[in-house]
Amino acid sequence: MTNGPPPSTSAGRRRHAAGADPDKRDRILDGAAEVFFERGFDGASMNDICRAAGVSKGTLYVYFADKVDLFSAIVARERDRHFAGMRVILDGEAPIGEKLAGFARHLVAILCSERVLKAQRIVLGAVEKMPELGARFFTGGATQTQGQLRAFLEREVAAGRLRIEDPELASAQFVELATAGLWRPRLFGKIREAPDPAELDRVVSSAVHLFLARYGTGEDRASV
Known part of the structure; x- marks a missing residue:
């Protein structure tokens, strides 16, 4: 009488359902990223x-x-x-000003990196023909950046450390302040290198001070 193969045999040969193998999905994404970044959106074919x-x-x-x-x-x-890493920064124990500064530095470093700039330029080159691509790109980015920041601001308002009537607007304002003069010149090629640390600190410090001057309560003026 046979009882069939032991459980370990079938477990070791587990098959993923169609479209559910994470390794295969990552392999497709890796190959596609190579093609997109080399040839742009229009130039990348599904065969390639x-x-x-x-x-x-x-x-x-x-x-x-x-x-x-x-x-x-x-x-x-x-x-x-x-x-x-952004959530970790905002969830830490530092004063508000230091959290905002850390968030801003991290954000600018990402937005001004070569790989992210390439993705942004690919979208800009395709958005006139395919506006849905631009909409998905923008919405996803706003969800990650402003969503995390907005949640942080709402917590600080609830704790009485900030006075903000519209956290969604305030989060968008802070992102604009933090990237002022750094991200767009990089995007359009006016600045060819990532911002140097001194310039980054100057812009971020100014952004935090302006933001807290408008929305702070006086208990949040820690140095940045």
Whole structure:
């Protein structure tokens, strides 16, 4: 009488459902990112992506509906990796000013990095033909950056350390202040290198002081 293979055998050969293998998904994203960053959105074909990822076109479409879906997934993965540290900064025990300064430095470093700038330029080059790509790119970025910041501001308002009537507007204002004169010149090629630490500190310090002058209660004027 046989009882079949031991449980460990079937567990060791576990098969993922179609479209649910995380390793295969990452392999597709890695190959697609290589093609997109080299050729741009319009220049990247699904055949090129399949070759770079080492998968068939049928497999590719099991995981991603189309090129927009695929590029959006690449951006989302990059964003999750880059922005993971922001929550840690805002959840720490430092004074408000130091948290805001740390958040701003981290944000500017991400936005001014070569890889993120390439993704932004790809979107700008494709958005006129494919506005949905730009909308998904912008909405995802705003959710990560301003969403985390807005939640932090709401907590500080509830604790009585800030006075803010519209945390959503205030979070957008702080992002604009923190990136002023740094991100857009990098995006459009006027500045070819990432901002040096002294210039970054100057802009961030000014952003924090302006923000706290408008929304602070007087208990949050720690140096930054």
